[in-house]
Amino acid sequence: MINIENLSVRFDNAEVLQSINLDIPEGTWSCLVGPNGAGKTTLLRTMLGMQPYSGSIKYNDREIAKNKSLNIAFVPQRPSIPAAMSVAEYVMLGRAKLDGWGKESAHSRNIVHEMLEATQLLGMQSQLVNTLSGGEMQRVLIARALVQEPEVMLLDEPTSALDLHHQIAVLNKVEEIKSTGVTIVSTMHDITLGAMYAERIIIMQSGRVLLDGESHSVIHSPELRSAFDDRISVHLLENGRPVIIAAKRATG
């Protein structure tokens, strides 16, 4: 269980996160949505413990700022892609927290092999990461996070650089990870996709949480439209699934 209480974050003089309260149950997938600048990525970075904050963020009653042993994985929106590093070497870095830096146990090499297989990267392990396509790199990032065997996985726009086919492949993989008991918190621009996979949606605007609840109810809420200045519209497909699209404003 992740409990966030009265969380605020300041950059210089601006308050970028304001009085956030959230309870995120273990083994669930929560998706942060909101317009650019709403504070989604800052919230993820703060949940990682990287950002000084006031208030509290507890993972099973352990405060994140005081507990370096928590195993939280992060999948960045803009990865750092080193030159001349192979896929296997890159993914292996994820074992550093468990093995110690510079060590590589036989067990770790097994796990890396297993995760490369699970992310359909086996056979590409010698390829250099700076030669990969966007979809392949995204799978490498997820494999690297997975070999960390995290309790919590934070994903910043995991599908933003991908075509539709690869979006689904990556999200299915994340869903599989969730089913093993890992708590997932992601940001996603595509609210339709977010609602399809995450059981909870948290709407953010200007550093605040506007609404937080079960995906289907949140999607039909007026708060969602207001977060996007009424520039979206929600449609239902024949199977009852909601689709959210940008609404064209009447001109003149």
Place this chain on the structure above:
Amino acid sequence: MKKNQIDRVWRWQITASAAAALLIACLLGVGFGPVNLNFGSIIRTLLGLPNGLESEDRTLLLELRLPRVVLGALVGAALATSGAVYQSVFRNPLADPYLLGVASGAGLGATIAITNGGGDLHALLPIFAFLGGVLAVAATFLVAGRLFADPSTLLLAGIAVGSFATAFQTYLQQRNSAALRPVYSWILGELTVANWDVVKWAGFYILIALAVLIRISKVLDALMLSDEEAYSLGVSPQKIRMIAVAAATLATATAVSASGLIGFVGIVVPHLVRGLTKRATNRSLLSIAFVGAAFLVIADLGARTLLSPAELPIGVITAFVGAPFFLFVLRARNRGSQ
């Protein structure tokens, strides 16, 4: 590869091979020159065994060639390791140890010593160069503002500070044209000043800096990832960057003040080792230090013998040999990755 297991990222045998290459390079370095020495006798002399070299040959080995080879190895190790570290810290494969203005600063310091001092200050040239280099890097950090808030700001600040120091250096040279030749000769690099005193003070700083860098080399791999991922693996990227840049700057400033500006080692050697081993990890840092040392010892051997009895500046050799070889490795690597 065992079934269901990926290959090891690093093997100790690679480091051992690099160390062996350095030993061989050192042996060649002390053995060859205008007078060639017998390898067996050299080894017996160094180990203090009977039947070693005697009289002039012994002095030639212990007082001339050995300090020069040791200084070459120290400078080579310092430049190669610092280059590799800067490349990791700035996530830029083209970063080199002279990036943050250390070279231009040292050049300015040396020029001040040469143009103002005549004979007296010339002896203090290494100290002036060292101070110039360190002050230039300090200025770079000052101009860039918040430490590492953005690595590219730091790089640009380094370029600005470097240009300023170079302009000032040119101005001093123009006002004192007699200094042109010694300044340029220093800029091209030289190991001719090597004696045990220089080796001692340069070795002291370079070995401290290298020990720090090798110690943190494994954690440096975290900087290959985004800051968030590094943090999620228990590493504070800012802290590691600061320690790494401070140690690499100390090593580079010392190397520059002991031997002038020897170009190319900091870029060629890391890429060479990473290209040949097909590994990007910083666990290669010790091997890079050994290969950098070997590379400079061999380059100095060339500088001493190719136009003997005249000497070529060592920087000319490193660029002359290094550049084509580097291009060859780059091509081979790119072909491999396609």
